[in-house]
Amino acid sequence: MIFMEKRFVYADNAATTRVYQEVAAEMLPYLTEHYGNPSSLHFMGQQAKKALESARERTASVLGALPEEIYFTSCGTESDNWAIRGASAVYAKFNKIEKPHIITTAIEHHAVLHTFEALKASGYEVTYIGVDKDGIVSPESVAAAIKDNTCLVAIMYASNEVGTIEPIADIVKAVKSIRNIPFLTDAVQAVGNIPVNVKELGVDMLSFSGHKIHAPKGVGGLYIKKGVRLKNFIEGGGQEKGKRSGTEGLANIIAMAKAMEISRDRMPERASLEKKRDKLIAGITSIPDTYLTGHPTKRLPGNASFVFKGIEGESLLFLLSAAGICGSTGSACSSASLEPSHVLTSLGLPVEICHGSLRLTIDYDTTDEDIDYIIENVKRVVERLREMSPIY
Amino acid sequence: MEYSEKVMDHFMNPRNCGVLSDANAVGEVGNAKCGDIMKIYMKIENDIIKDIKFQTFGCCAAIATSSMATELIKGKPISDALNLTNKAVVEALDGLPPVKIHCSVLAEEAIKAALANYFRSIGNNEEADKLDASCDGCCEHCDCGKH
Numbered sequence: 001m002i003f004m005e006k007r008f009v010y011a012d013n014a015a016t017t018r019v020y021q022e023v024a025a026e027m028l029p030y031l032t033e034h035y036g037n038p039s040s041l042h043f044m045g046q047q048a049k050k051a052l053e054s055a056r057e058r059t060a061s062v063l064g065a066l067p068e069e070i071y072f073t074s075c076g077t078e079s080d081n082w083a084i085r086g087a088s089a090v091y092a093k094f095n096k097i098e099k100p101h102i103i104t105t106a107i108e109h110h111a112v113l114h115t116f117e118a119l120k121a122s123g124y125e126v127t128y129i130g131v132d133k134d135g136i137v138s139p140e141s142v143a144a145a146i147k148d149n150t151c152l153v154a155i156m157y158a159s160n161e162v163g164t165i166e167p168i169a170d171i172v173k174a175v176k177s178i179r180n181i182p183f184l185t186d187a188v189q190a191v192g193n194i195p196v197n198v199k200e201l202g203v204d205m206l207s208f209s210g211h212k213i214h215a216p217k218g219v220g221g222l223y224i225k226k227g228v229r230l231k232n233f234i235e236g237g238g239q240e241k242g243k244r245s246g247t248e249g250l251a252n253i254i255a256m257a258k259a260m261e262i263s264r265d266r267m268p269e270r271a272s273l274e275k276k277r278d279k280l281i282a283g284i285t286s287i288p289d290t291y292l293t294g295h296p297t298k299r300l301p302g303n304a305s306f307v308f309k310g311i312e313g314e315s316l317l318f319l320l321s322a323a324g325i326c327g328s329t330g331s332a333c334s335s336a337s338l339e340p341s342h343v344l345t346s347l348g349l350p351v352e353i354c355h356g357s358l359r360l361t362i363d364y365d366t367t368d369e370d371i372d373y374i375i376e377n378v379k380r381v382v383e384r385l386r387e388m389s390p391i392y
Numbered sequence: 393m394e395y396s397e398k399v400m401d402h403f404m405n406p407r408n409c410g411v412l413s414d415a416n417a418v419g420e421v422g423n424a425k426c427g428d429i430m431k432i433y434m435k436i437e438n439d440i441i442k443d444i445k446f447q448t449f450g451c452c453a454a455i456a457t458s459s460m461a462t463e464l465i466k467g468k469p470i471s472d473a474l475n476l477t478n479k480a481v482v483e484a485l486d487g488l489p490p491v492k493i494h495c496s497v498l499a500e501e502a503i504k505a506a507l508a509n510y511f512r513s514i515g516n517n518e519e520a521d522k523l524d525a526s527c528d529g530c531c532e533h534c535d536c537g538k539h
Contacts, residue, residue, distance in 0.1 A: 312427055314393065314451035315403070322404060331451070332427045340427065355427040388409055388455065390431035390447035391424055 009370045012326045013212075013302055014160050014189060014361035019255070020214040026258045027216070030251035038248055039237060052248055055257035062260040063206070063223055064197035071222045071240050072253050076188040076209030077111035078233070079222040080154075082244065083205040084115045086230030087182035088124070088152040094229075100151040101125040105137050106346040107164075108156050112186055113342070116154075125149065133348050134295035135164035139174035146178050153183050157190035157206075161330055161343040161359060162294030163303025165194065172202040182228060188212055188220075192263035193300050194270070204228045210256035213263050219252035269364050273301040276362060276371055280304045283375030284360075287382055289392075293344060293357065302363050307349060308356040310392025311385040316358055319381040325374055330357040395452060396486035402456035407463050412445040416513060419505025422498055428454040430502040432462070436510055439470045446502070453492035454499075460484050461499035470510075473503055 010018070030051065036044030038052045053067070060067045073079045084102065092100040104116055106128045120126045127145045131137050137155055146153075153175050158165045168185050175181055184205040190196050191206075192213030198206055205228065210219035224230060236245025281304050285292055289309035308316070313331025320327055330341025332355055340354035360374060386392040395403070412433035422429035428450030435443040444466050446458040461481050465473040478496035482488050488496060508523035 310449065312450050312454070315455060318400075318403065318452050352424040355424075388406070388447055389449040390420060390429055391449050 004369075004373050004376060006324050007370065007373050008324045009366070009374055010326045011360040011362050011366065011370075011374060012328050013363045014163075014300075014359065015328055016211045016217065017214045017363065018365075019216055020259060020262060022262065023215055023255045023258045027251040027255035030254055038250060039239065048250055051254060052250055055250075055253045058257040059221060059260055062257075062264050063191070063208075064199050065223050066226060068241075069198075069223055069226055071224060071244055072248060073220045073222055073233075073244060074218060074246075074249070075220040076109075076186070076207050076212070077220075079207030079209075079220045080109070080111040080184070080186050081115050082230065082233040083184040083207060083222055083224075084112065084152060084154055085119070086233055087184065087205060087228065088119070089231045090229045091151040091182055092149075095151075097149045097151060099123060099125055099149055101127065101147050101149040102152045102154070103127045103129065103142065103145050103150060104154040105129045105131060105156065107131055107135060107137075107159055107161070107343045108154070109160055109186060109188070111188075112154055112156070129155075131164075131346055134298075135159055135162050135293075135343070135347055136295060136298070137166050137171060139167060139171045142171050143174040143178060146175065146181065150179075150181055153181055155183075155185055157185045157187040157196070157201075158194070158300050159294060159343060160189045161341060162305045162347070163189075163299035163361075164295040165190070165298045165300065168201050168203065176202065189300060192260065193302065195264075195267060198223050198225070205230075210252060210259065213256070213259045215255040215259035216252050219249050219256050221256065266364055270301045273362070273364055273366075276366060276368065277302060277304050279368070280360060280362065280371050280374060283371070284378050287379055290382070291353075293347060293349070300361075302361050302366075303359070304362070305359040306357065307344065307353045308358070308382055309353055310389045311356045311382060313355060313357050315385055316356065316378075316381060319384065320358075320377060323377045323381070325377055328359045328361075330359070331355050393452070393489055393492075395456070395489070398460075398484070398486045399453060399456040399488065402459040402485065403452040406446075406455055406459040408445050408459065408466065409447070410445045411447065412443055415445075417506040417510035419502050419507070419509050421502045421505050422450070424449065427451070428495065428498055430454065430458050430498050432458075432502045432506040434506050434510065436470065441465055441468055441470065441473060450495065450498075451492070453488055453495040456485060457481050457488070457496045457499040458502070461496075461503060465503065470507065473507060476500060476503060 036048035038049040057067045060070045185203045188209045191208040204225045206223040211217040293305045313329030332340040344354040415433035417434035420431040431447045433445045444462045448458045478500040481496045504523045508520040511520035
């Protein structure tokens, strides 16, 4: 077998992305020239304020929202924390609910799950909805979990680990047919990767992040539907209509707006990205005892995730890294807790095989040669680790 | 996860990896549910470990500790192997991240399990029982009843 020349292949775009040149170019003047504080009254401040509101309009336009429905935060995690805590608190107070009940799924990102756990510790009642083998949440199961004291439902739009896209619009309908309970979708992995329109989804809140869509780290946002009330998250100088104080990270916010526009404009390229993803999936699942995780078709266009029998994910990842390939694993050994990914075990996979997981997340810039190179190296590395394994 | 150069070297180029067809001492510890299993094969002659091989299912640290542990006792008398501690393996690797220390424990226990198997095969049950009494490197997922 002739091995291809060593390349660098970044296939961890669900972790973070490269900042696009155009994005960096657009944000740079707001660091070095137009550095005014949007709260300042002088012309520098007013210029900054104008740029901030323009970024808000651009962001809103991509998401199908009104500008006043967009709030900027520091990251997706902050948006999730704020939405869950803020909306459930107001709803509980307004409806005089003493012990609030909140609902989410077993496969959420830790930003949601750990917030739920913290609220549980403070006296909330929580329900975690299970998923089917492909990671799909059924609208009926969410509706069935609603109780008289339910104050919030939070369901992710697309899984960061296995890429499954949830039927959010249907779940929202099922929830709202019972009562107008605040509904959050964590769309951090969906925005920029698939078309997202808040009105079509019918959600009350939607969280998103800059660095997952080719903007810098340190900026995120939360869509809050007009009329939905949230407790303030950070008190201070009254920025973001007093709801989320702290001087706005203007350059980052402008970068995120630009990145959202670029990803919207590149949406037609999605079909070719899906084709590359499917080639990657076909190549890797041709390895014996290897399985795709997540839904075969209702999945993010760049997500290809797998489990391999008889090997461990961290070893797999380091050997791929030595070959210039960046991926990710939900293996226990890669985490401080030494527990395998809660997402993989929620799909009903045996714990043993969850240790051998690999997530590859490609993007528009991944070439066909990159795909061939990944397939060749995953085959080689899996074979090598299986030779070393006493259980394969 | 940040590993020392030595760990990465032993992970990328493991020493003594494979199966020993004429082994007279074989030990396996760990549990697939925990994510690491080590199997040690030894060929013991006149109380000397003439040859040693390992097979490991596990992370970089599990593979590196297996490799280093086998290096440390290859060609050495059984007494050296009995005295091998996980600490010595960690030191020889220039350290391990705290969450990975259990991998070195697993390596020590795999060697002791192989030695127990050897002692039993030569009728030295007393020595074998002593070795068996220690934990076999499993974790809370297992059902060995020692926790």
